[in-house]
Amino acid sequence: MIKVENLRKAFKGHVVHAGISFVLNKGETLTIIGGSGSGKSILLKQIVGLVKSDSGSIIIDGKEISRLGEDKLQEVQKMIGYVFQESALFDSLTVGENVASGLNNLARLTALETLKIVEEKLALVGLPGIKEFKPAQLSGGMKKRVGIARAIAMNPQILLYDEPTTGLDPVMSDVINDLILKLKKETQMTAIAVTHDMKSAYKISDRVAMLYQGKILEVGTPQEIQNSKNGIVRQFISGSSSGPIPIPGQKFQPLKSE
Amino acid sequence: MNKKLESLFSISGNFVLLLSKPCGEIAILLYRTFFWIFKSNTNKRNFFLQLQEMGARTFPVTSLTLLFTGMVLALQTGYAFIRVFNEPLYVGRLVSASIVKELGPVMTAVVFSGRVGAAVAAELGTMKVTEQIDALYTLGTNPVKYLVVPRFLAAMIMLPLLVIYSDFLGTIGGYLVAHYRFDIPTNVYFDEVYLLRLKDVFHGLVKSFAFALLVIMVACYRGLNTEGGAEGVGRATTQSVVVSMVLILVGDYFLTALLIAFGLG
Numbered sequence: 001m002i003k004v005e006n007l008r009k010a011f012k013g014h015v016v017h018a019g020i021s022f023v024l025n026k027g028e029t030l031t032i033i034g035g036s037g038s039g040k041s042i043l044l045k046q047i048v049g050l051v052k053s054d055s056g057s058i059i060i061d062g063k064e065i066s067r068l069g070e071d072k073l074q075e076v077q078k079m080i081g082y083v084f085q086e087s088a089l090f091d092s093l094t095v096g097e098n099v100a101s102g103l104n105n106l107a108r109l110t111a112l113e114t115l116k117i118v119e120e121k122l123a124l125v126g127l128p129g130i131k132e133f134k135p136a137q138l139s140g141g142m143k144k145r146v147g148i149a150r151a152i153a154m155n156p157q158i159l160l161y162d163e164p165t166t167g168l169d170p171v172m173s174d175v176i177n178d179l180i181l182k183l184k185k186e187t188q189m190t191a192i193a194v195t196h197d198m199k200s201a202y203k204i205s206d207r208v209a210m211l212y213q214g215k216i217l218e219v220g221t222p223q224e225i226q227n228s229k230n231g232i233v234r235q236f237i238s239g240s241s242s243g244p245i246p247i248p249g250q251k252f253q254p255l256k257s258e
Numbered sequence: 259m260n261k262k263l264e265s266l267f268s269i270s271g272n273f274v275l276l277l278s279k280p281c282g283e284i285a286i287l288l289y290r291t292f293f294w295i296f297k298s299n300t301n302k303r304n305f306f307l308q309l310q311e312m313g314a315r316t317f318p319v320t321s322l323t324l325l326f327t328g329m330v331l332a333l334q335t336g337y338a339f340i341r342v343f344n345e346p347l348y349v350g351r352l353v354s355a356s357i358v359k360e361l362g363p364v365m366t367a368v369v370f371s372g373r374v375g376a377a378v379a380a381e382l383g384t385m386k387v388t389e390q391i392d393a394l395y396t397l398g399t400n401p402v403k404y405l406v407v408p409r410f411l412a413a414m415i416m417l418p419l420l421v422i423y424s425d426f427l428g429t430i431g432g433y434l435v436a437h438y439r440f441d442i443p444t445n446v447y448f449d450e451v452y453l454l455r456l457k458d459v460f461h462g463l464v465k466s467f468a469f470a471l472l473v474i475m476v477a478c479y480r481g482l483n484t485e486g487g488a489e490g491v492g493r494a495t496t497q498s499v500v501v502s503m504v505l506i507l508v509g510d511y512f513l514t515a516l517l518i519a520f521g522l523g
Contacts, residue, residue, distance in 0.1 A: 106398035
């Protein structure tokens with residue numbers, strides 16, 4: 001379904017991806033974990049075509065998409081839904097118009113058909129009856145769910161989640177996790193999520209991949225990752241400040257646990 | 259000596275690069291704007307919203323500015339001529355020519371850049387830092403087509419209309435002072451105003467189109483290239499206003515010279 005091969009990306013000489021490869025099967029959910037600034041979001045943006053990779057390939061359903069022009073990329077974008085970290089709802093539009101924006105641009109539907117889909121998707125994310133609200137009137141958790149409703153409005157085959165639970169309280173984080181699982185069950189969508197919320201990663205993933213220093217360090221089921229022998233993976237998933245991961249700008253030594 | 263020469267070349271080279279990069283990028287943005295104008299239909303809702311924002315909501319400020327500009331011009335001219343000739347001569351001629359050819363387009367464009375340019379840069383900048391521009395791409399909309407084209411078209415229509423309106427108000431402002439302060443009869447003032455030639459009005463209108471293009475392209479470019487959160491949005495907004503104001507004032511001289519050379523002086 002999705003095949004990423006030897007993907008490389010650098011910004012002004014700073015290498016973000018030094019050859020990333022992985023394969024994702026249809027209906028599978030892969031979670032990419034990694035520290036802040038490790039290039040997780042950039043990876044998603046390359047898959048959806050927002051950022052061009054320097055080299056390597058991204059193949060979706062047998063089609064190489066990393067070098068497509070703007071016109072052809074639109075065809076790919078119809079297949080992919082993207083849930084942004086801060087929801088990225090359009091402030092000037094109502095919730096209903098936000099959810100309908102992809103449909104208005106990419107599908108040829110009547111106003112009534114669009115309205116029906118908007119109501120259906122808002123109900124699916126547990127927010128019926130808010131289509132007249134403006135994004136500024138919503139809480140963080142509601143914005144995330146509207147963001148998800150907007151991303152799935154076109155019934156995409158692939159859904160990309162950029163830190164779906166960041167900035168939410170633990171209960172709301174779990175609501176989002178449940179919603180991701182519900183969508184997976186009901187729509188059989190292939191999904192990639194990037195997060196550093198380990199609870200979320202264990203709950204929603206079929207497989208978890210750790211991104212470290214521009215490469216995939218380890219891939220496995222949540223169980224395999226939890227039992228990893230790799231010191232870097234162990235330090236990251238336990239959230240410890242002491243271990244092999246260098247902490248940039250840190251002048252003091254982390255406290256050693258007894 | 260060689261090192262000094264080297265650093266001189268390096269500084270001047272960097273300066274040229276610093277200046278030419280945004281110019282090139284604005285030219286590309288302009289090309290893409292025209293590409294989308296001709297390739298697909300403009301979003302009507304966005305277009306009319308922008309017309310309202312740039313026209314109806316800007317005209318009170320421009321009205322006030324140009325009314326008082328006309329008034330102060332008449333006041334200065336009147337007293338200056340009284341000192342020399344003992345009577346206020348040519349007030350109508352001077353006020354109308356100055357307003358229509360220079361102050362109308364320039365003052366309106368300066369107010370427009372402060373009111374509209376700042377708003378456009380801030381709005382697009384906020385959309386950029388909150389990933390709304392990226393969201394547009396993923397939802398199958400080109401940001402240039404959806405955001406820049408309606409703003410560009412609205413500015414190209416509204417600024418010239420505002421300038422025509424400002425010319426009228428500035429002349430009326432001049433009349434109020436000429437008539438009530440210097441007792442110049444209405445027919446004398448307006449006879450002098452009617453001495454304006456059509457090409458004088460064209461002179462001002464050509465400038466208004468050029469200034470509209472300048473203000474809106476600088477604002478859209480700065481907005482779409484905003485980086486660095488709230489601070490970045492503030493910087494983009496300030497830069498957009500400062501750069502467009504400087505370009506309006508500097509460009510005005512060269513444009514005037516060019517129009518005179520083409521017989522539209």
